[in-house]
Amino acid sequence: MSTGPDEEFDGFMRGRWPAMVRLAYALTGDAGHAEDLAQTAFVRAYASWGRVRRAGDPDAYVRRIVINAHRSRFRKHRVSEELPGTTRRSGIRRPDQHERTGWRRHDR
Numbered sequence: 001m002s003t004g005p006d007e008e009f010d011g012f013m014r015g016r017w018p019a020m021v022r023l024a025y026a027l028t029g030d031a032g033h034a035e036d037l038a039q040t041a042f043v044r045a046y047a048s049w050g051r052v053r054r055a056g057d058p059d060a061y062v063r064r065i066v067i068n069a070h071r072s073r074f075r076k077h078r079v080s081e082e083l084p085g086t087t088r089r090s091g092i093r094r095p096d097q098h099e100r101t102g103w104r105r106h107d108r
Helices: 005-028 031-047 049-054 058-077 097-101
Strands: none
Touching: 005 031, 005 049, 005 058, 031 049, 031 058, 049 058
């Protein structure tokens, strides 16, 4: 009796889960995020299991998914630095309210 793609994937995932979580932990330094990344990678691999399995090295394919998923999350959550009074894209100082209205109070 031959196994179907679901059973094949299930066996692959169960065998590779600990290694993928370790890789994700090395990238994130957080056990919860590591498990999330590994789960994301296996979900993506399952969605295209036929292609992953034909890739020759499904383990390497899923490792690459883990790394790419981490990069995507890092890009979404990275902190951007801004100088006060500058716009985000141009670095040009924004005029304050008085400069926009042309009115300034001059104390004498």
